[in-house]
Amino acid sequence: MATEERIDPLFRPLTKDVQAVGITRPSLSNWQQVVRKLVKNKLAMLGFFIILFLVVMAIIGPSLVPYSHSDQSLLDRNKELSAEHWFGTDELGRDMFARTWFGARISLTIGVVAALIDLVIGVTVGGIAGYMAGRGKKGDRIDNIIMRIIEILYGLPYLLVVILLMVVMEPGILTIIIALSATGWVGMARLVRGQILQLKNQEFIMAAQVLGAKFSRILLKHLIPNTFGVIIVNLTFTIPSAIFAESFLSFLGLGVQAPDASWGTMTNDAMGVILTGDWWRLFFPGLMISLTMFAFNVFGDGLQDALDPRLRD
Amino acid sequence: MTNYLVKRVLMMLVTLWIIVTLTFSLMHAIPGNPFASESDQLPEQILANLRAKYHLDEPLPVQYLMYLKNLVFLDLGPSIKSDSRSVNDMIADGFGASAWLGGQAISIAVVFGILFGIIAALNRNRTLDYVAMALAVLGVAVPSFIMAPLLINFLAIKFPLFPVATWGTWMHTVLPSLALAFGPIAIITRYMRASMIEVMNQNYIRTAEAKGIPTVLIVIKHGIRNAILPVITFLGPLIASLITGTFVVEKIFAIPGIGKYFVDGIFNRDYPVILGTTIFYSAILIVTIFLIDIAYSLIDPRIRLTKKEG
Amino acid sequence: MNQHLLTIDNLKVNFKTYGGEVQAVRGVSFHVDKGETVAIVGESGCGKSVTAQAIMGLIPNPPGRIVGGKVVFEGTEISSLPKKELLGIRGTQIGMVFQDPMTALNPTMKVGAQIVEGFVRSQKVSREEARKRAIEMLRLVGIPDPEQRVDQYPHQFSGGMRQRVVIAIALACDPKLVIADEPTTALDVTIQAQILDLLKRLQEEQQLSVVIITHDLGVVAEIAHRMVVMYAGMVVETGTVEDVFANPKHPYTWGLMRSLPRLDEEEKQRLVPIEGTPPDLFNPPVGCAFAARCDFAMEICKQQMPPTTSFGQGHEAACWLHDERAPRIEELVAAGRQA
Numbered sequence: 001m002a003t004e005e006r007i008d009p010l011f012r013p014l015t016k017d018v019q020a021v022g023i024t025r026p027s028l029s030n031w032q033q034v035v036r037k038l039v040k041n042k043l044a045m046l047g048f049f050i051i052l053f054l055v056v057m058a059i060i061g062p063s064l065v066p067y068s069h070s071d072q073s074l075l076d077r078n079k080e081l082s083a084e085h086w087f088g089t090d091e092l093g094r095d096m097f098a099r100t101w102f103g104a105r106i107s108l109t110i111g112v113v114a115a116l117i118d119l120v121i122g123v124t125v126g127g128i129a130g131y132m133a134g135r136g137k138k139g140d141r142i143d144n145i146i147m148r149i150i151e152i153l154y155g156l157p158y159l160l161v162v163i164l165l166m167v168v169m170e171p172g173i174l175t176i177i178i179a180l181s182a183t184g185w186v187g188m189a190r191l192v193r194g195q196i197l198q199l200k201n202q203e204f205i206m207a208a209q210v211l212g213a214k215f216s217r218i219l220l221k222h223l224i225p226n227t228f229g230v231i232i233v234n235l236t237f238t239i240p241s242a243i244f245a246e247s248f249l250s251f252l253g254l255g256v257q258a259p260d261a262s263w264g265t266m267t268n269d270a271m272g273v274i275l276t277g278d279w280w281r282l283f284f285p286g287l288m289i290s291l292t293m294f295a296f297n298v299f300g301d302g303l304q305d306a307l308d309p310r311l312r313d
Numbered sequence: 314m315t316n317y318l319v320k321r322v323l324m325m326l327v328t329l330w331i332i333v334t335l336t337f338s339l340m341h342a343i344p345g346n347p348f349a350s351e352s353d354q355l356p357e358q359i360l361a362n363l364r365a366k367y368h369l370d371e372p373l374p375v376q377y378l379m380y381l382k383n384l385v386f387l388d389l390g391p392s393i394k395s396d397s398r399s400v401n402d403m404i405a406d407g408f409g410a411s412a413w414l415g416g417q418a419i420s421i422a423v424v425f426g427i428l429f430g431i432i433a434a435l436n437r438n439r440t441l442d443y444v445a446m447a448l449a450v451l452g453v454a455v456p457s458f459i460m461a462p463l464l465i466n467f468l469a470i471k472f473p474l475f476p477v478a479t480w481g482t483w484m485h486t487v488l489p490s491l492a493l494a495f496g497p498i499a500i501i502t503r504y505m506r507a508s509m510i511e512v513m514n515q516n517y518i519r520t521a522e523a524k525g526i527p528t529v530l531i532v533i534k535h536g537i538r539n540a541i542l543p544v545i546t547f548l549g550p551l552i553a554s555l556i557t558g559t560f561v562v563e564k565i566f567a568i569p570g571i572g573k574y575f576v577d578g579i580f581n582r583d584y585p586v587i588l589g590t591t592i593f594y595s596a597i598l599i600v601t602i603f604l605i606d607i608a609y610s611l612i613d614p615r616i617r618l619t620k621k622e623g
Numbered sequence: 624m625n626q627h628l629l630t631i632d633n634l635k636v637n638f639k640t641y642g643g644e645v646q647a648v649r650g651v652s653f654h655v656d657k658g659e660t661v662a663i664v665g666e667s668g669c670g671k672s673v674t675a676q677a678i679m680g681l682i683p684n685p686p687g688r689i690v691g692g693k694v695v696f697e698g699t700e701i702s703s704l705p706k707k708e709l710l711g712i713r714g715t716q717i718g719m720v721f722q723d724p725m726t727a728l729n730p731t732m733k734v735g736a737q738i739v740e741g742f743v744r745s746q747k748v749s750r751e752e753a754r755k756r757a758i759e760m761l762r763l764v765g766i767p768d769p770e771q772r773v774d775q776y777p778h779q780f781s782g783g784m785r786q787r788v789v790i791a792i793a794l795a796c797d798p799k800l801v802i803a804d805e806p807t808t809a810l811d812v813t814i815q816a817q818i819l820d821l822l823k824r825l826q827e828e829q830q831l832s833v834v835i836i837t838h839d840l841g842v843v844a845e846i847a848h849r850m851v852v853m854y855a856g857m858v859v860e861t862g863t864v865e866d867v868f869a870n871p872k873h874p875y876t877w878g879l880m881r882s883l884p885r886l887d888e889e890e891k892q893r894l895v896p897i898e899g900t901p902p903d904l905f906n907p908p909v910g911c912a913f914a915a916r917c918d919f920a921m922e923i924c925k926q927q928m929p930p931t932t933s934f935g936q937g938h939e940a941a942c943w944l945h946d947e948r949a950p951r952i953e954e955l956v957a958a959g960r961q962a
Binding site: 008009010011012013 | 946
Binding site: 515516517519520521522523524525526527534535538539542612613614615 | 679681709710711712713714715718719721723726727728729730731732737740741744745776778789792793795
């Protein structure tokens with residue numbers, strides 16, 4: 001056509017291609033994004049490696065020296081650091097290196113086991129309460145009763161209750177774990193219930209209900225995975241608080257009993273020598289407690305940031 | 314308002330009653346008798362007299378009711394181990410030191426925590442923020458029973474600025490208060506920082522900017538007040554942890570406070586003392602949380618106590 | 624008119640993000656005369672709000688930054704003023720109405736105090752005078768019982784009432800210019816009409832100049848005298864509302880018009896959405912930003928920025944279709960856009 005001939009090539013109409021203006025950025029799966037963000041967080045990674053180090057040393061540390069945590073040697077009392085005793089010795093001549101890593105075993109075990117028990121009880125109770133809420137009169141009643149119990153337990157000072165339980169029960173590691181778990185699950189239960197109540201009103205859960213999915217299936221396939229993030233973050237904070245509680249109790253003389261060592265008992269033993277300048281007695285257990293608290297807290301913070309979709313770039 | 318207050322006070326009494334009952338059952342669930350260590354030496358007759366004196370020969374429900382009756386008259390009963398002293402005496406004795414220590418620690422924590430939080434938030438991702446956050450991480454990581462000997466070592470022995478331990482002048486209160494406040498400062502700093510950052514990103518801050526209000530005034534009039542609110546709700550659990558913190562701090566610094574009586578009670582298995590001090594601590598905590606709730610509703614106009622009625 | 628009240632000249636604003644630098648506003652120019660209402664129209668993300676914030680010097684920095692151009696208010700270049708002097712203009716000379724009345728008010732401050740906060744600062748008045756002023760402002764924006772309302776908190780007001788309060792705040796110091804950033808978007812339709820009526824009434828009574836930012840052509844038709852159509856951080860068409868509505872010159876404006884229901888046309892026309900999404904402003908296209916979504920795009924549109932063509936009485940559009948070399952639009956339309 002004649003008109004076509006006239007047109008400057010630059011002014012030739014284009015065929016429209018809307019599809020070309022699509023998504024340009026690659027999309028990552030949720031967990032990939034979380035991991036990528038966590039790895040980029042230097043402080044969180046530092047925490048992660050400290051935790052890893054502490055775990056490894058708890059496993060192999062005591063066997064690196066030819067002494068056990070309870071071997072006494074009256075000739076080597078309160079010795080400073082040396083080639084024989086890397087962390088020095090205490091007032092009974094026991095090797096501080098062996099005791100410190102033996103203590104790590106106890107502290108980490110108590111922390112992890114207590115936190116896991118909290119997790120199981122808390123998720124179960126919180127999950128049931130959250131699911132029952134709003135399911136008729138009966139469901140509301142169950143939720144109400146659970147919440148009342150939780151409220152009362154939550155109102156009690158955590159450590160005070162643990163102390164009372166420790167007074168009543170035979171001292172020992174198992175007792176500490178029981179005492180810590182007795183009230184420790186409450187925080188997790190509250191958190192899980194809140195999360196589930198929030199999720200329940202979202203459309204995908206309603207869709208599953210409309211499609212006739214069973215209670216257990218909805219809980220397992222939808223609710224638990226979606227609360228997974230907050231649960232993990234909470235875990236990274238309950239582990240150090242259990243470790244702290246253990247060392248607190250042991251410091252008061254209510255926790256781990258001699259000849260076993262824990263960081264708390266070692267700190268307590270060191271109180272008598274603050275004035276004499278045997279610094280290593282306090283330094284190593286104190287450092288380990290602080291490192292553990294530090295590592296779990298910064299790692300937990302990093303995880304929380306990584307899981308927070310609002311902070312994602 | 315009155316309606317709500319009455320309801321809250323009743324709830325407080327119920328909670329306290331549950332605590333009393335739980336603690337009482339716990340203490341009496343322990344096998345053996347509280348005179349176990351002495352019973353070898355004591356003749357049967359004296360032991361019976363002792364039991365009668367402390368009503369341990371009565372059935373448990375009767376003991377429980379008697380304890381509740383005495384409690385109504387604020388009588389926490391006698392101590393078993395230290396003769397002639399009642400639990401009330403001990404609490405009265407230790408209250409001054411403990412209250413001073415706790416009050417000073419919480420004041421330090423609130424003032425400095427809020428201050429550091431604001432400074433960190435306003436200098437977000439700059440040096441001051443990093444310093445404040447490093448301090449906060451340290452505060453969370455180092456427990457008071459490590460902090461206390463460190464403070465003694467540096468500020469009492471290496472540089473003898475403060476007394477090593479015991480109680481007396483104000484100088485004696487400095488180190489224990491610092492040891493106790495260190496953790497709470499860290500926690501309040503973190504909360505305040507997060508809260509302040511959130512508030513400063515709110516739309517009403519932009520409204521204030523659009524009015525031409527200088528930044529300093531915006532921070533004071535619109536920022537801090539709104540940012541402090543969520544931090545206040547956190548004070549309850551913080552005071553709870555402060556109370557338990559006094560146990561170790563009073564122990565380390567040899568301060569004659571209630572915490573010391575409590576810890577001594579634990580070692581002597583002096584059940585009335587443990588029971589009494591636990592109830593006392595719980596009461597303090599419950600009342601504090603109640604007061605915090607009221608303070609909160611006074612500061613936040615959105616929460617009117619009357620609205621919760623019915 | 625020798626001097627405009629407000630002139631925006633080639634304004635450019637960038638935002639730093641993790642993904643790179645976003646060019647949110649890429650050379651925007653327009654002006655506002657005294658007593659006139661100018662609407663800035665465009666879809667979300669086209670840079671309307673950023674432009675408004677730039678006028679007030681409210682671009683959050685970091686991450687945002689004015690990288691070029693200037694804002695001139697009453698002959699003063701305010702985009703380069705030191706902060707202290709800018710504070711004297713904000714509120715007192717230029718007021719701002721924000722989009723979301725639910726969050727634009729401080730929840731813990733009485734509304735009266737919020738209204739006169741800027742007034743008290745600039746006029747140094749006594750407490751009673753301030754209170755009187757606050758009541759007067761509440762009455763002006765049509766809030767009943769202003770004497771009681773002045774001592775209430777924002778949560779005691781409904782959404783529409785809060786927006787009236789926000790307007791009262793903007794007007795408290797008798798500013799010459801009010802910038803309203805989507806003032807009705809967050810409100811119910813009936814309330815929207817009330818707020819627009821209020822803005823229109825105030826504009827006429829107080830001889831205000833108003834810049835209203837909206838994506839709603841209905842709002843434009845209702846209250847604006849002139850309009851500026853923005854797309855991807857640039858102005859694509861500007862002119863009086865009558866001219867642009869009667870004879871739109873840019874394909875994007877056509878698109879906006881076609882996506883708007885009309886009551887005045889007899890045959891029922893289907894609403895046609897503009898397909899696709901605005902371009903990525905991390906890497907804005909070299910040529911016309913709208914080319915990828917334009918039914919009439921030509922080779923040159925992708926290669927070069929279109930020049931601005933004037934159609935008289937301030938009606939201008941930036942589009943290659945108005946180049947003399949371009950095929951006539953009617954031919955293109957005939958060639959099959961409707962197919």
